[in-house]
Amino acid sequence: MTPLLQVRDVAKMYGARIGCTGVSFDLYPGEVMGIVGESGSGKSTLLNCLAGHLKPDAGQVIFDTRVDGPVDTVTMSEPARRMLGRTDWAFVHQHARDGLRMNVSAGGNIGERLMAVGARHYGDIRARAVDWLDRVEISETRVDDRPSAFSGGMQQRLQIARNLVTDPRLVFMDEPTGGLDVSVQARLLDLLRGLVRQMGLSALIVTHDLAVVRLLADRLMVMKDGHVVETGLTDQVLDDPQHAYTQLLVSSVLQV
Amino acid sequence: MSIFAEKKSPVIALSGVGKSFVLHNQGGAVIPVMEGAALEVLPGECVALTGASGAGKSTLMRMIYGNYRANQGHILVGGVDVARAEPREIIRLRREGLGYVSQFLRVVPRVPTLDVVAEPLLALGVAEDRARARAAALLARLNIPERLWSLSPTTFSGGEQQRVNIARGFAHEYPALLLDEPTASLDPVNRAVVLELIEAAKARGTAIVGIFHDAEARDRVCDRAVDVAAFTPQVAA
Numbered sequence: 001m002t003p004l005l006q007v008r009d010v011a012k013m014y015g016a017r018i019g020c021t022g023v024s025f026d027l028y029p030g031e032v033m034g035i036v037g038e039s040g041s042g043k044s045t046l047l048n049c050l051a052g053h054l055k056p057d058a059g060q061v062i063f064d065t066r067v068d069g070p071v072d073t074v075t076m077s078e079p080a081r082r083m084l085g086r087t088d089w090a091f092v093h094q095h096a097r098d099g100l101r102m103n104v105s106a107g108g109n110i111g112e113r114l115m116a117v118g119a120r121h122y123g124d125i126r127a128r129a130v131d132w133l134d135r136v137e138i139s140e141t142r143v144d145d146r147p148s149a150f151s152g153g154m155q156q157r158l159q160i161a162r163n164l165v166t167d168p169r170l171v172f173m174d175e176p177t178g179g180l181d182v183s184v185q186a187r188l189l190d191l192l193r194g195l196v197r198q199m200g201l202s203a204l205i206v207t208h209d210l211a212v213v214r215l216l217a218d219r220l221m222v223m224k225d226g227h228v229v230e231t232g233l234t235d236q237v238l239d240d241p242q243h244a245y246t247q248l249l250v251s252s253v254l255q256v
Numbered sequence: 257m258s259i260f261a262e263k264k265s266p267v268i269a270l271s272g273v274g275k276s277f278v279l280h281n282q283g284g285a286v287i288p289v290m291e292g293a294a295l296e297v298l299p300g301e302c303v304a305l306t307g308a309s310g311a312g313k314s315t316l317m318r319m320i321y322g323n324y325r326a327n328q329g330h331i332l333v334g335g336v337d338v339a340r341a342e343p344r345e346i347i348r349l350r351r352e353g354l355g356y357v358s359q360f361l362r363v364v365p366r367v368p369t370l371d372v373v374a375e376p377l378l379a380l381g382v383a384e385d386r387a388r389a390r391a392a393a394l395l396a397r398l399n400i401p402e403r404l405w406s407l408s409p410t411t412f413s414g415g416e417q418q419r420v421n422i423a424r425g426f427a428h429e430y431p432a433l434l435l436d437e438p439t440a441s442l443d444p445v446n447r448a449v450v451l452e453l454i455e456a457a458k459a460r461g462t463a464i465v466g467i468f469h470d471a472e473a474r475d476r477v478c479d480r481a482v483d484v485a486a487f488t489p490q491v492a493a
Binding site: 028190193197214218233235247248 | 277278323324346362
């Protein structure tokens with residue numbers, strides 16, 4: 001089986017300071033990998049390098065495209081990378097307002113991504129928008145409301161619908177449950193797990209919440225000071241951490 | 257053991273398995289916990305891990321599941337060496353071939369009990385109605401009242417959570433199964449149901465490794481016992 005994403009020695013510097021360095025891994029279709037570490041560990045920098053939002057200073061990010069097979073997205077043309085961003089890739093921001101157009105209706109937010117890949121029939125677009133609102137548990141009656149009238153949890157679910165409507169194969173998530181209260185977080189986790197299973201999605205999830213990765217991620221990568229210090233099965237890394245930093249991280253979690 | 261059974265090859269085979277914990281944040285203390293562990297389990301066989309508390313029964317079971325990392329040796333389950341396999345190989349093994357009923361239920365909050373039990377089948381691509389029907393049958397058999405099925409098990413009593421955990425562990429008919437105290441905190445009626453489930457799994461060829469403090473249950477379902485004290489490292493003076 002060909003990996004969906006092959007990351008080779010990716011590095012990003014901020015002047016003399018290391019953003020992330022020497023990061024390599026393969027992600028296979030259907031795999032969900034968590035990237036954990038404290039603030040400043042380089043996990044968001046890495047995610048943005050992989051998703052094409054930041055240009056890495058070194059390394060390759062090879063994505064298995066539907067048409068041309070494995071292609072290095074770092075060296076591909078800007079229009080080609082943008083096209084990936086609208087089709088096979090999805091990016092779920094921590095703050096829904098970064099991923100939504102707040103002055104456009106909920107249906108419009110979903111429809112916009114369909115139109116970006118060529119959908120033109122209004123009835124079809126609206127029907128698919130309504131279908132996706134239902135899948136993320138937002139009532140059809142809210143299709144014409146703007147996201148600014150939604151709660152934080154609903155905004156996050158709308159952002160997910162907007163991202164998944166084009167059937168992407170790889171979803172990047174940056175703290176998807178951050179800033180939501182715990183009951184809303186639980187519902188979102190359940191929704192994400194269901195969608196990952198039903199759609200066979202691969203996902204990279206950046207978070208500092210170890211409980212979230214335990215429930216969502218198959219594999220875990222632990223970062224510290226821009227370096228990957230440990231990788232492995234999620235439950236193995238959390239229950240039998242090998243690296244000093246991972247041991248500290250796991251032992252620092254407050255028990256409920 | 258019959259001659260017929262001896263012709264079969266083991267589903268679970270451990271050899272030379274060793275493990276130490278290194279506590280980096282406590283002066284780098286190295287705690288050897290296991291050495292030279294060996295074990296073979298044939299299809300349809302149930303092997304009990306015995307030994308005093310702290311002897312390493314749960315540690316060994318967690319290593320077979322890939323939850324703890326083995327530092328030495330081989331842990332073959334259905335042909336996959338869990339001690340060396342890539343995460344995705346272990347994930348596939350766990351989805352298709354290796355079940356684990358732990359003592360604790362760990363679930364996404366607010367997910368209905370029926371879905372918690374059906375999830376291993378859904379992960380295998382079984383149709384939703386079939387997966388839910390199987391889950392419902394197991395929950396009914398384990399005497400979880402139907403009015404609770406639509407609720408999350410996180411608020412259930414210890415014994416109810418244990419039974420939900422068992423239903424989930426038996427939803428898919430794994431060729432290999434690990435059971436950590438499956439009859440603990442169960443009343444006699446439910447304990448009998450669990451023992452029947454274990455016997456039925458053995459009859460269809462499941463290889464089982466179990467930890468049973470309940471000696472009577474152990475004697476009834478286990479074909480033999482392995483004392484893990486034999487795998488305790490000899491600490492140099």
